[in-house]
Amino acid sequence: MKRVIADVEEKLRAGEYKLTSRREHILRVLLENKDKHLSAEEVYNLVKKRAPDVGLATVYRTLELFLLFDIIHSIDFGDGRKRYEFCSSGTDGHHHxxxxxxxxxxxxxxxxxxxxxxxxxxxxxxxxxxxxxxxxxxxxxxxxxxxxxx
Known part of the structure; x- marks a missing residue:
């Protein structure tokens, strides 16, 4: 997990962004739940357990930032809610x-x-x-x- 976090930090830094502690909490939740397809609210509820000061708006902004840098991707499974999952490396741009x-x-x-x-x-x-x-x-x-x- 440390290697992935370092890679994300490097990616953000190249785009002149920082991996703040709040962003790292969100990233860790996504990494710990790689096998799930979490909504922003689910990410928020999991982050809240470890970092009570992180707001829902911060989660949404961070998810959008991670989308921008291809750290995660979003999917709508037909229920009108975006779900997020961590992008796996080595997929040649194709998702499962x-x-x-x-x-x-x-x-x-x-x-x-x-x-x-x-x-x-x-x-x-x-x-x-x-x-x-x-x-x-x-x-x-x-x-x-x-x-x-x-």
Whole structure:
């Protein structure tokens, strides 16, 4: 975690920003919850436990700053709330994909590039440089399906 924090600090410094203690608290919450897709309010509630003086506005501003520097990215899973997750290094600009249960809200990550062939074909056909894509598949998870079938 220390290496990632140092990398983020360096990235911010290159853009003439500082990794303040409040920003570091927010970063640590995101890193400690890498496997989750936290909303700004959820980040705020987790940060509040360790740094009670951090306000919700600070969390929002910091998340926007982290987005600007590609430290995190945001996703809307169809519920009208932005969710944030830490950007993994070595992904060549591609993010993993998500399966979203419309019953319980569970989010399952799919860590393979399901759109690579389509992306290549579309790029060539339309002379379009694709920088990124997201795939969200909505349906019913195994647990909810089992409950329905009982």
């Amino acid at each position: 994909h998500h399966l979203i249960c419309t019953r319980c809200g569970k989010i399952i990550e799919v860590n393979e590039d399901l759109l690579e062939d389509l992306e290549t074909r579309v790029s060539k056909e339309h002379d379009f440089k694709i920088e990124n894509h997201q795939l969200k598949i909505f349906g019913t998870c195994r647990e909810c399906t089992e409950k329905i079938n009982k």
